[in-house]
Amino acid sequence: MTTPFVQLKNVSKTFDVSAPWLNRVIERKPQSFLHAVSDLSFDIQRGETLALVGESGCGKSTVARLIVGLYASSTGSVMIDGQDMRIALTSNNEAARALRRKVQMIFQDPYASLNPRWRVADIVAEPIRTHRLIPDGAALDKRVAKLLGYVKLTAKDGEKYPHQFSGGQRQRISIARALASNPEFLICDDPTSALDVSVQAQVLNLMKDLQREMGLTYLFISHNLQVVHHIADRVGVMYLGRVVEIGDKKEVFGAPQHPYTRMLLDAIPDLHMTGKARTPVAGEVPNPLNPPSGCAFNPRCPRKFEPCDKTRPELVNIHGRQVACFAATSAQNSATETVMTLS
Amino acid sequence: MSKALLEVKNLRIEFPNRRGLLTAVDDVSFSIAPGEVLGVVGESGAGKSLTGAAIIGLLEPPGRIASGEILLDGQRIDNLPYEAMRKIRGRQIGAIFQDPLTSLNPLYTVGRQLVETVTTHLDLSESAAKDRAVKLLEEVGIPAARERVDHYPHQFSGGMRQRVVIALALAAEPKVIIADEPTTALDVSIQAQIITLLKRLCRDHGTAVMLVTHDMGVIAETADRVAVMYAGRVVEMGPVADVIHKPQHPYTVGLMGSIPEFESDRERLIQIDGAMPRLDAIPQGCAFNPRCNKVFDMCKTSRPELMAAAASRAACWLHDSRLVRSDSRITRSESGLAR
Numbered sequence: 284m285t286t287p288f289v290q291l292k293n294v295s296k297t298f299d300v301s302a303p304w305l306n307r308v309i310e311r312k313p314q315s316f317l318h319a320v321s322d323l324s325f326d327i328q329r330g331e332t333l334a335l336v337g338e339s340g341c342g343k344s345t346v347a348r349l350i351v352g353l354y355a356s357s358t359g360s361v362m363i364d365g366q367d368m369r370i371a372l373t374s375n376n377e378a379a380r381a382l383r384r385k386v387q388m389i390f391q392d393p394y395a396s397l398n399p400r401w402r403v404a405d406i407v408a409e410p411i412r413t414h415r416l417i418p419d420g421a422a423l424d425k426r427v428a429k430l431l432g433y434v435k436l437t438a439k440d441g442e443k444y445p446h447q448f449s450g451g452q453r454q455r456i457s458i459a460r461a462l463a464s465n466p467e468f469l470i471c472d473d474p475t476s477a478l479d480v481s482v483q484a485q486v487l488n489l490m491k492d493l494q495r496e497m498g499l500t501y502l503f504i505s506h507n508l509q510v511v512h513h514i515a516d517r518v519g520v521m522y523l524g525r526v527v528e529i530g531d532k533k534e535v536f537g538a539p540q541h542p543y544t545r546m547l548l549d550a551i552p553d554l555h556m557t558g559k560a561r562t563p564v565a566g567e568v569p570n571p572l573n574p575p576s577g578c579a580f581n582p583r584c585p586r587k588f589e590p591c592d593k594t595r596p597e598l599v600n601i602h603g604r605q606v607a608c609f610a611a612t613s614a615q616n617s618a619t620e621t622v623m624t625l626s
Numbered sequence: 627m628s629k630a631l632l633e634v635k636n637l638r639i640e641f642p643n644r645r646g647l648l649t650a651v652d653d654v655s656f657s658i659a660p661g662e663v664l665g666v667v668g669e670s671g672a673g674k675s676l677t678g679a680a681i682i683g684l685l686e687p688p689g690r691i692a693s694g695e696i697l698l699d700g701q702r703i704d705n706l707p708y709e710a711m712r713k714i715r716g717r718q719i720g721a722i723f724q725d726p727l728t729s730l731n732p733l734y735t736v737g738r739q740l741v742e743t744v745t746t747h748l749d750l751s752e753s754a755a756k757d758r759a760v761k762l763l764e765e766v767g768i769p770a771a772r773e774r775v776d777h778y779p780h781q782f783s784g785g786m787r788q789r790v791v792i793a794l795a796l797a798a799e800p801k802v803i804i805a806d807e808p809t810t811a812l813d814v815s816i817q818a819q820i821i822t823l824l825k826r827l828c829r830d831h832g833t834a835v836m837l838v839t840h841d842m843g844v845i846a847e848t849a850d851r852v853a854v855m856y857a858g859r860v861v862e863m864g865p866v867a868d869v870i871h872k873p874q875h876p877y878t879v880g881l882m883g884s885i886p887e888f889e890s891d892r893e894r895l896i897q898i899d900g901a902m903p904r905l906d907a908i909p910q911g912c913a914f915n916p917r918c919n920k921v922f923d924m925c926k927t928s929r930p931e932l933m934a935a936a937a938s939r940a941a942c943w944l945h946d947s948r949l950v951r952s953d954s955r956i957t958r959s960e961s962g963l964a965r
Contacts, residue, residue, distance in 0.1 A: 338813040449901045450670075479669035479840060484884030484895040491894065506813065513886035513895065536888060550818040552843030554870065554885065567783050567816060 286365060287326035288500055289350070289468060294359035296320045296345055300572065317572055319345040321524045323359070327517075329467075332494065332501040334515035334532075336508055336547070338568055342524040343504045344391075347472045350502065351388050363468060384414050387461040391473040393453035397445040403456055404441030407431065410464040430459040434489060451482030455489065462493070468500045475510060487514055508551055512536055520544045523571055523579040530604020540601055540611040542584050578609070586610040630657035630697075631834040632681070632802045637694035639676050639685065639858075641905075648905040650689065651676050652858045658802070658834040663825070665849030665866065666838045667881075671902055672855040674838045678804045680704070681836070682721050683711040698802065717747040720795030724807035726787035729794075730779040736763075736790045737775035740797055747798035762793040766823060785816035789823070796827065803828070806838045821848050842885055846870055854878050857903055857913035864938020874935035875942045876918045912943070920944060 301307060301314040320342045327333045335343045348354045350361055352372040361368040363386060371382040387410070390396035397406055407427050410416075417423045428438035434455035445453055454474055461469055471490070475483040491514065494501060505511050511518055512532060519529035520543065528541040539545045566583040569575055575582050581591040590596075590609050598605040601615045639651035651673040658664045666674045679685050681696055683703070696704040703714060715721075723729045731739060740759035744750055750758065756775070763771035766789040779787055788808065795803055805824065809817040825848055828835050837848055845852055845866065852869045854862040854877065862875040873879045883896025900917045903909060909916055915925040924943045935945035 338815060451901060480842070481669060481881060481884045481898040482901065484886075484897040485899070487886070488894050488897055508814070509886040509888065512888055546815060550814040552818070552821070552841070552847045554843050554846045554887065555889075567785055568813075 288329040288331075288364060289327040289502070290362040291326075291350070292324050292360050292362070294320060294323045294346075294349060294361060295357045296342075296349055296354055297357045315572060318524050318574070319571070320349065323524075323526060325519060325526065325529060327468075327500055327502060329500055330494075330498050331517065332503055332515045333517045333519060334503040334505060334511040335519045335521055335526075336505060336511050337521035338506060338547075340523075340568055340571060341521040343506075343521055344472055345524075346521075347388065347470045347502065347504050351386055351470055380414065384410075384416075384464045385467045387464060387466040387469055389454075389457050389461050389469060389471045389474045392477055393450055393457055394477070396457055397453055397460075399445055401444075402441065403431075403436075403443055403445065403448075406445070406456060407441065407459045407463055410460060414464050416464065426463075430463055433462060433493065434459045449482075450478050451485055454478060454482075454486055458486075458489065458493070462497075466499070468502070470502045470504075472504050473506065474503075476506065483510070490514065508536075508547060520547070523568065523574055525579065525607065526598065526605075527580065527608065528604060528606045529598070534602065534604045538602065540604065540606040541580075541608045542586050542610065543580050546583075578607070584610075629659070629700075631660050631699060632836070633657040633695075633697040634677070634681065635695040635697070637677065637680060637696065638692045639673070639680055639689055640692040641689050643688070645906070649692075649908075650858050650905055651680070654694075654855075654858075654860050656853055656860065656863065658836060660801070660834055661829065661832045662851065663828055663835040663837055663849045665845035665852045666836060666855060667840060667842060667845055667852060668855035669840060669881075669902055671857075671905075673858040674855050675806050677855075678721075678806050678836060678838050681802075682715055682719050682804055683708075684715075684721075713747075716743060716800070717798045718800050718802065720798070720800035720803045722788075722791055722795045722803065722805040722808045724810050726784060726791045726811065727779065729791050730787060732779050735776050735778055736782070740775070740790075740794060743794055743797040758797075759793075762797060763790070765796070765827070766790070766793045767819075768793075784812055785819060788812060788816075788820055792820075792823065792827070796831070799831065800833065802834045802836070804836050804838070807840070808837070809844055810839065810841070817844070824848065842870070842882065854881070857908055858905070859913065859941065860932065861914065861942070862935075862938055862940040863932065864936075868937040872936055872938075874938055874940040874945060875914075876920050876944070877914050878940075880917075912941070 296319045298317040298319055300317045302312055323346065335346060337343050345354065349356050352368055363382060366378065366382050371379040404427050407430050408423055411423060411426065417426055427441055431438060431441055436455060448456065475486050478486060487510065493499060503514055515532050517530065518532050518535045519526045520541065522543050528535055528544045535544060536548065539548055569582065575592065577592040577594055578596055581587050584591065588610065596607045596609050598607045599612050601611055635655050637651055637654045638649065641648040641650055654677055656664060668674045680691055691704050695702055698718060737756065737759050740762060741755045744755040744758050760771045760775050763775060768774050768786060768789055782790060808824065809820050812820060821844060839845060849866045852864065852866050853860045854869065856877050862869060862878045869878060870882065873882050880896060880898035884898065886895060898917050903913060911927050912925045912930055915921045918925065930941045930943045932939040932941045933945050
């Protein structure tokens with residue numbers, strides 16, 4: 284197998300959320316740390332879309348920020364195209380700049396991620412100017428017009444300001460800006476959550492078309508499982524800073540192995556009103572400052588048994604995907620045992 | 627059908643501004659029976675929240691009801707003076723808003739807020755009101771309600787806060803509840819809990835609920851009937867199963883098609899090109915005509931009213947009985963629309 288395009292190895296991010304030093308001394312409080320992302324490892328192949336899903340506070344957005352380097356990881360490494368992202372962010376040589384050019388990000392809120400005082404043409408041209416790809420002048424104007432064309436806007440729209448556009452159009456401007464530096468890898472942090480469904484459909488269709496035309500690789504972060512199912516090739520489900528199940532979209536959504544994945548799927552309102560009984564979901568995401576021992580999901584888990592609140596399950600290969608769950612592993616083991624005794 | 631509890635007749639909401647009048651809601655009519663959930667769907671700016679605000683009499687100036695009537699139990703409430711409306715709000719019409727954090731006062735314990743609401747509307751002593759507050763919290767599924775009643779809103783999680791807001795809305799046992807995007811700010815797993823809760827309470831108390839949301843999935847799970855709004859008008863209204871499975875208005879068809887689904891593996895979603903028109907530039911004729919893929923001459927000149935279309939009613943010339951017969955281009959099968 285070829286080396287994956289993006290490779291995360293044991294990436295963790297810890298935030299120090301302690302009270303100020305003096306308060307700690309006076310009130311005798313210990314330091315406290317928030318483990319936003321713990322021991323995360325996954326690969327993304329070139330041209331593939333990996334989606335990360337999970338509820339708010341599970342660390343999806345932190346992963347996005349770690350990969351593009353908006354946060355420095357506490358431990359572990361992020362390799363993109365064989366190069367270490369950490370080195371690319373600190374050094375300023377040719378290779379490092381080239382890597383930075385290849386990785387771009389699309390943000391969640393199209394109202395906050397575009398500078399309101401810049402014209403759209405300048406917003407889109409910014410990455411080109413930063414990376415000195417095309418000198419100012421007619422060639423740059425032509426390139427900006429072409430980029431706006433990709434996202435179904437016209438060159439004339441470049442003279443306007445962001446407030447003159449609707450939410451969907453603004454998100455398309457963000458996409459044009461992300462494409463400006465000829466990237467190979469786009470990190471999309473819930474790009475459609477602020478949009479209405481019909482506009483969401485426009486943006487998702489556009490992103491799929493662009494991926495096909497330009498051979499882009501996506502990391503798509505979302506809390507909406509239907510959107511993820513539509514756009515992704517592979518899916519990783521996150522819970523409290525860890526991946527609990529990751530694998531091919533059809534496997535994960537078709538036959539979820541982790542109880543949390545099953546719970547998320549059951550919680551989706553049933554559009555077809557088939558009247559299927561929903562598994563009632565108990566409880567809420569625990570406080571990440573004080574996570575439960577063992578498997579973080581154990582207080583809400585319907586399949587909880589002995590080891591779950593003592594030891595933390597590791598990701599294990601089951602049924603063509605990786606799952607971190609003792610119940611799923613033991614079911615698998617007993618199944619193989621039966622097969623072995625039978626044969 | 628039993629007598630309607632809440633009735634809205636030809637409601638029109640206008641915003642006067644320097645350049646003239648903006649009509650945000652135009653000729654909207656519907657009614658809700660006791661124990662019924664009417665879902666109101668539409669995209670941002672369709673006027674669904676304004677309709678809700680007008681019913682509870684909380685329309686922000688300069689917005690005003692220009693014409694039409696709102697009837698509660700057969701009595702007009704849209705022209706009541708402020709004080710009279712204050713007595714109705716909370717007592718007879720409860721409201722649940724989108725963001726549970728902003729609808730609670732952060733400086734008071736949830737118990738105090740509940741007691742305040744209860745004593746304002748019901749003739750109860752302080753201690754009886756407190757007991758009622760605890761009972762309300764238990765009813766909406768807050769564990770250890772007796773202790774939780776003395777906590778402040780920030781000590782609750784998002785889902786728990788929304789339960790408190792629902793408890794507040796129920797405090798005086800109103801006959802009608804206006805729920806404006808009650809689940810939008812919540813995660814899916816919590817969303818499911820809140821929907822189930824809302825449905826159960828509505829059934830148990832025989833409350834009429836107007837559920838405003840942009841999420842078709844929530845509507846499918848909760849509502850009995852649906853009204854689809856576009857650019858300030860109701861474009862389709864009917865029983866929930868019919869609107870979802872056999873949408874009649876091209877806008878509803880597009881809206882349903884743009885929702886990604888697990889069951890289908892289609893490469894592209896159906897998309898409606900363009901965006902909802904701005905209030906100062908609503909096109910002549912049918913407001914949807916520039917985005918409609920079935921547009922014809924009539925759509926650009928005259929505005930369609932709601933007319934019978936299969937089991938629902940749709941405001942679309944495709945369903946005009948005269949046209950279906952006279953014009954061979956638009957047949958029933960075509961207007962049934964391929965899905």
